[in-house]
Amino acid sequence: MHVQQDLIVIQRIEEMTKYGYKALAHFPKSERHVLSAEIRQSMFRLLRLMIVVSKRYHKKTTLQDADAELELTRRLVRLAKDLGHLPFKKYEVWSHHLAEIGRFIGSWLKKEKG
Secondary structure, rough: OHHHHHHHHHHHHHHHHHHHHHHHHHHOOHHHHOHHHHHHHHHHHHHHHHHHHHOOOOOOHHHHHHHHHHHHHHHHHHHHHOOOOOOOHHHHHHHHHHHHHHHHHHHHHHHOOO
16 A cells, blocks of 8 residues: 555656646746756655655654655745746646645655554
8 A cells, every 4th residue: 555655646746847847947047047946956855755755664754854845845836936937827737736745745644643
């Protein structure tokens, strides 16, 4: 069961990253090496953390780190929208991806705490 859940959440993060890359390609040049780069790094850190979670026996601390990284990604994406670099429709789709990943991580954290 856990292996399947590991694969699903990692797959969802990969899908979110692909979508994010397409959205980030439309950022102005002045932001491509600043906010855009920070969002890309955050998406990759999230992916890396979830791969580590899937390989660890004790998962709780790494899941908490992944949850924090997910929150950072959410806030960076929202900042990009607020600054006008990300159209609302793309923000909406990206937020949906992030919310789905958040539900996976949240339910997994509940199982680990219980």
